[in-house]
Amino acid sequence: xxxxxxHPTSYPTRYQQIAAQLEQELSSQYRCGDYLPSEQxxxxxxxxxxxxxxxxxDELVExxxxxxxxxxxxxxxxxxxxxxxxxxxxxxxxxxxQGSHPTSEHxxxxxRPCNGHIASAxxxxxxxxIIHLRTLRRVNGVPLSVIDxxxxxLDWWPALQQFRSGSLHEFxxxxxxxxxxxxxxxxxxxxxxxxxxxxxxxATHAPCYACAP
Numbered sequence: 001x002x003x004x005x006x007h008p009t010s011y012p013t014r015y016q017q018i019a020a021q022l023e024q025e026l027s028s029q030y031r032c033g034d035y036l037p038s039e040q041x042x043x044x045x046x047x048x049x050x051x052x053x054x055x056x057x058d059e060l061v062e063x064x065x066x067x068x069x070x071x072x073x074x075x076x077x078x079x080x081x082x083x084x085x086x087x088x089x090x091x092x093x094x095x096x097x098q099g100s101h102p103t104s105e106h107x108x109x110x111x112r113p114c115n116g117h118i119a120s121a122x123x124x125x126x127x128x129x130i131i132h133l134r135t136l137r138r139v140n141g142v143p144l145s146v147i148d149x150x151x152x153x154l155d156w157w158p159a160l161q162q163f164r165s166g167s168l169h170e171f172x173x174x175x176x177x178x179x180x181x182x183x184x185x186x187x188x189x190x191x192x193x194x195x196x197x198x199x200x201x202x203a204t205h206a207p208c209y210a211c212a213p
Contacts, residue, residue, distance in 0.1 A: 014048060015052050015053075015055040015056040015059065016059065018046050018053065019056040019059040023065060026065050031076065032076060032077060032141075033075070033076065033140045033141045034075075035073040036074040036076065039053055039054060039057065039074070065077060067202075075142075095139055100140055101140050102137060103137070103139075103141075103165065103166075104135045104137050104138075104166055104168065105136040105165060106163060107135060108134035109131075109133050109160060109161055109163070110132050111129050111157065113126075113128065113130075122150060128152075129154065130151060131150070131151040131152075131153075131156060131160060132151075133149040133168065134146065134148050134149070135147050135149070135168065146196050149168060156176055159176050160172075160176075162175070185212075186211070186212045187209060188209070189208070189209055190207070192206050192207075
């Protein structure tokens with residue numbers, strides 16, 4: 001049984017206390033993809049009514065720790081991860097080292113003409129043919145990111161058509177024998193597009209981060 005102060009002048013409020021304790025437990029006892037006990041069970045544990053418990057859960061939903069799934073329960077999302085950005089940053093390796101299980105799912109592989117900002121990033125003429133791959137990255141089974149990869153060297157195309165899952169970085173190093181380094185990264189925020197929302201299993205037009213070279 002968990003006992004928290006009920007004094008009417010105490011600060012923080014009751015629901016904030018519960019949210020703080022649950023946040024500690026989420027960071028140490030839960031993994032991404034787990035579900036919390038039901039609101040009724042949590043309300044009984046903390047000896048509060050469901051309205052107070054719901055406000056505590058809402059706090060953690062707003063902070064990105066939890067997601068309500070109608071008819072299913074309260075899903076634990078990704079805990080914060082350290083993600084250093086440097087020339088040799090690798091998505092899979094970073095998360096493996098922090099005890100998570102990242103996976104990659106192949107969605108698209110085509111040749112296409114590059115447009116203005118992609119052509120500029122790749123030092124190619126606008127309209128020049130490039131390779132476009134799209135992958136869905138999951139961490140512990142939960143969708144985390146949709147990645148569009150644009151590659152300028154058409155000699156890689158035969159090998160890249162065989163890529164189906166795993167780390168694209170490792171695939172290119174092992175199959176094409178080409179080392180890769182990160183030159184720059186631009187981070188911004190925007191609303192998820194409809195297709196992205198479906199793939200990431202988030203609300204339509206939910207806010208997300210966008211990273212570009």
